[in-house]
Amino acid sequence: MTTTAVKDGEFRIKPSTFRNTISKDPDAIFTPEKLVYCNGVSCRSSWLFKLLFFVVLALCRDRYHLYIARSCPFSHRAAIVRALKRLEDIIGLSVVDSVMSEKGWKFSTPEETPGCIPDTVNNAQYLNELYFKVNPDYDGRYTVPVLWDKKLQAIVNNESSEIIRIFNDAFDDFVPETRGKTFYPKHLASEIDKINDWIYNKINTGVYKCGFAETQDDYMNHIGLLFEALDDVEAILSKNKFLVGNTFTEADIRLWTTIVRFDPVYHTLFKTNLKTIKHDYPNILRWTRQIYKIPKVADTVNMTHIKNGYFKNMKKINPHGIVPVYDGPDLSL
Numbered sequence: 001m002t003t004t005a006v007k008d009g010e011f012r013i014k015p016s017t018f019r020n021t022i023s024k025d026p027d028a029i030f031t032p033e034k035l036v037y038c039n040g041v042s043c044r045s046s047w048l049f050k051l052l053f054f055v056v057l058a059l060c061r062d063r064y065h066l067y068i069a070r071s072c073p074f075s076h077r078a079a080i081v082r083a084l085k086r087l088e089d090i091i092g093l094s095v096v097d098s099v100m101s102e103k104g105w106k107f108s109t110p111e112e113t114p115g116c117i118p119d120t121v122n123n124a125q126y127l128n129e130l131y132f133k134v135n136p137d138y139d140g141r142y143t144v145p146v147l148w149d150k151k152l153q154a155i156v157n158n159e160s161s162e163i164i165r166i167f168n169d170a171f172d173d174f175v176p177e178t179r180g181k182t183f184y185p186k187h188l189a190s191e192i193d194k195i196n197d198w199i200y201n202k203i204n205t206g207v208y209k210c211g212f213a214e215t216q217d218d219y220m221n222h223i224g225l226l227f228e229a230l231d232d233v234e235a236i237l238s239k240n241k242f243l244v245g246n247t248f249t250e251a252d253i254r255l256w257t258t259i260v261r262f263d264p265v266y267h268t269l270f271k272t273n274l275k276t277i278k279h280d281y282p283n284i285l286r287w288t289r290q291i292y293k294i295p296k297v298a299d300t301v302n303m304t305h306i307k308n309g310y311f312k313n314m315k316k317i318n319p320h321g322i323v324p325v326y327d328g329p330d331l332s333l
């Protein structure tokens, strides 16, 4: 993970570049598809053509593919919704190495780095190859997550908040098991949007604002705002099971991926050490454990990737790349 700061004194994440959606709309470029369509092969096609066609078909069975880093809290949102909507057979997955190279995120084999899944779709060695494939003049950041379209050889979207909305309903026709299960219910939408904005500014990016502060005043200011917001979350969760309407929504998922990293990473690396989740926020801890126990969620957490992804990559604030031993509170309790 590199520093994503815009250099004007305050940390900010630059807006993502690819912002398409997947929709059933007849005019949509990206439509929900499970299989690549079979036009072009008929009984009269030669056996060699048919054989080649079906080999290609087998190789690109599903249309969309997700690229993530296990360390990245934004990728983590997409991994959770993919798992909870049971999209594993619809959306393929590649997991980059937690330790970045000079060229950014790189792919490794699971033998080289346990937990990695190489890129068998584009056979890329580095994530930046995908961005250049789509636009040879691309000069933005090469970020994860990336939702890739194998059919059009295009990046559908590289903004996690939008990818999770796509996963929430676009593929419902293919997975009866989770059809209609929503993390963005219409009647709670405006409340979810409001809390998402607040949490994004104060907590999701608040931790980075502390970590990358370059003056004491700046750090003090952001620490105050961060812990004020965490205190407010603690108050909400002391009355409610979840953040919005006592319903498990995307607002919980978006905050949860930051909270899981709070004690083992941000508290130390970003100096957000006024309080810990484990000792000072009993209701946030209860909520974190509750979500961890939702089937399939625990599988999305790889604490080795998370710690390496921060402590080994952020050389500017941790020059020797030493990774602390603590993994955070036991979430399985």
Ligand SMILES: N[C@@H](CCC(=O)N[C@@H](CS)C(=O)NCC(=O)O)C(=O)O
Pocket (backbone or CB within 6 Å): 001, 002, 003, 004, 013, 014, 015, 016, 069, 071, 072, 073, 074, 075, 104, 141, 142, 143, 144, 145, 158, 159, 160, 161
């Ligand atoms: N707005 C993006 C932010 C994604 C993002 O910042 N990803 C980081 C890892 S957590 C990244 O890939 N950084 C690589 C870089 O900046 O070169 C989202 O939410 O999807």
